[in-house]
Amino acid sequence: MSSLYRRSASPYWWWSSDFKGRRLRKSTRMSQKHLAEKVRTQWDLNLMLGDFSFLNLPGLSPTDVNGYIHYYVGFLTSRKSEASWTTASGVLNRFSQYLKKTGITYLEDIKVQHVDAYLDSMNRAPKTKRNHLIEISLMLDQAVKEELLNRNHAKKATLPKMITELRHRQLDDVDLAIIWDGAGPWRLYYAFLLHTGLRAGDVAMLTHGNIDPERKYLVSLIRKSRRIHEFPLSDVLLSQVSNKVAGEIPLFHDLYQSDGRRRNDKLTQPRLHMQALLKAAGRPKATLHSFRVTFNNRLRDLGMSIEDRQVLLAHAASETTKIYTHPNAKLAREFVNKISDPSHPGTHQLPDNVTVL
Numbered sequence: 001m002s003s004l005y006r007r008s009a010s011p012y013w014w015w016s017s018d019f020k021g022r023r024l025r026k027s028t029r030m031s032q033k034h035l036a037e038k039v040r041t042q043w044d045l046n047l048m049l050g051d052f053s054f055l056n057l058p059g060l061s062p063t064d065v066n067g068y069i070h071y072y073v074g075f076l077t078s079r080k081s082e083a084s085w086t087t088a089s090g091v092l093n094r095f096s097q098y099l100k101k102t103g104i105t106y107l108e109d110i111k112v113q114h115v116d117a118y119l120d121s122m123n124r125a126p127k128t129k130r131n132h133l134i135e136i137s138l139m140l141d142q143a144v145k146e147e148l149l150n151r152n153h154a155k156k157a158t159l160p161k162m163i164t165e166l167r168h169r170q171l172d173d174v175d176l177a178i179i180w181d182g183a184g185p186w187r188l189y190y191a192f193l194l195h196t197g198l199r200a201g202d203v204a205m206l207t208h209g210n211i212d213p214e215r216k217y218l219v220s221l222i223r224k225s226r227r228i229h230e231f232p233l234s235d236v237l238l239s240q241v242s243n244k245v246a247g248e249i250p251l252f253h254d255l256y257q258s259d260g261r262r263r264n265d266k267l268t269q270p271r272l273h274m275q276a277l278l279k280a281a282g283r284p285k286a287t288l289h290s291f292r293v294t295f296n297n298r299l300r301d302l303g304m305s306i307e308d309r310q311v312l313l314a315h316a317a318s319e320t321t322k323i324y325t326h327p328n329a330k331l332a333r334e335f336v337n338k339i340s341d342p343s344h345p346g347t348h349q350l351p352d353n354v355t356v357l
Helices: 033-049 065-076 082-101 113-123 124-147 173-181 183-198 199-206 260-266 267-280 287-303 307-314 330-337
Strands: 001-008 013-019 021-026 219-223 225-233 323-325
Touching: 001 199, 013 033, 013 267, 065 082, 065 124, 082 113, 082 124, 082 173, 113 124, 113 173, 173 183, 173 267, 183 199, 183 267, 183 287, 199 260, 260 267, 287 307, 307 330
Parallel strands: 225 323
Antiparallel strands: 001 013, 013 021, 219 225
């Protein structure tokens, strides 16, 4: 409800009202009350219709959520990498859809409870929810800088509880037997993960040109450490790769993608396939990175030193132009060849109580 009042230092009647917790005051420029009442009626109507132009106050005019998100995403295109821009766009569009369902139309209507409720509505890992909160908060921070909002309520939102879990667990003999029995088109890909210890994305980018069948070496760029890594290739893998193909022809056509984000999207196929096999057999969840953990631990159990394993797994830093060969290459080859092949008959037998669907 609005009201009219007089100020001792002013000859005019003043209009006063509350809007979303903010006290609004403005002179009607009318000294006679009956004329001031007419102004009051008009301003009350404007306020109800969402027209705040008569107030001429910064940050008060409502900003449409969808419109601002569209503007903000465009604002990011010249300031963020393509990957960061794509992430922000996806998060904010999802947030916009949620707000629309809950009847939130304007930026200034977004309160702490709305952000908390959005996070609670997501069936995602706590880390993913945290990332969503960060993107939302960055957008609202920008709105505050542009004086479209008085404050960023997302900063008071409650972060989800971060639960430490062993996501990349080691795969035991039973797990490997289950995976290899139902691997289908991903068998060679899984074999390269297990017998090289390379990260999933690096294996996806391998070409026939990376393989030197004469020297029995694999030469590849390791993207995380930005180094070219050369290490012995096991006989198990050499026997499964055709030596009649050469050049930059990808080993895994369905996964090869130069764009990092799109490559990660493609990697969901072999990951979900593997996880479905384990889940159907009642086994704990694992990831593609579990092959790397298994490779490391099996070499450890065979007696390979931690220093030699670190080099083999390309943990050390180096220039991208340098080809790094394991200093104990002959020893490394012996250890790599000792890692058993799950596809070999009788290597890993499924227990009687385990059935692959």
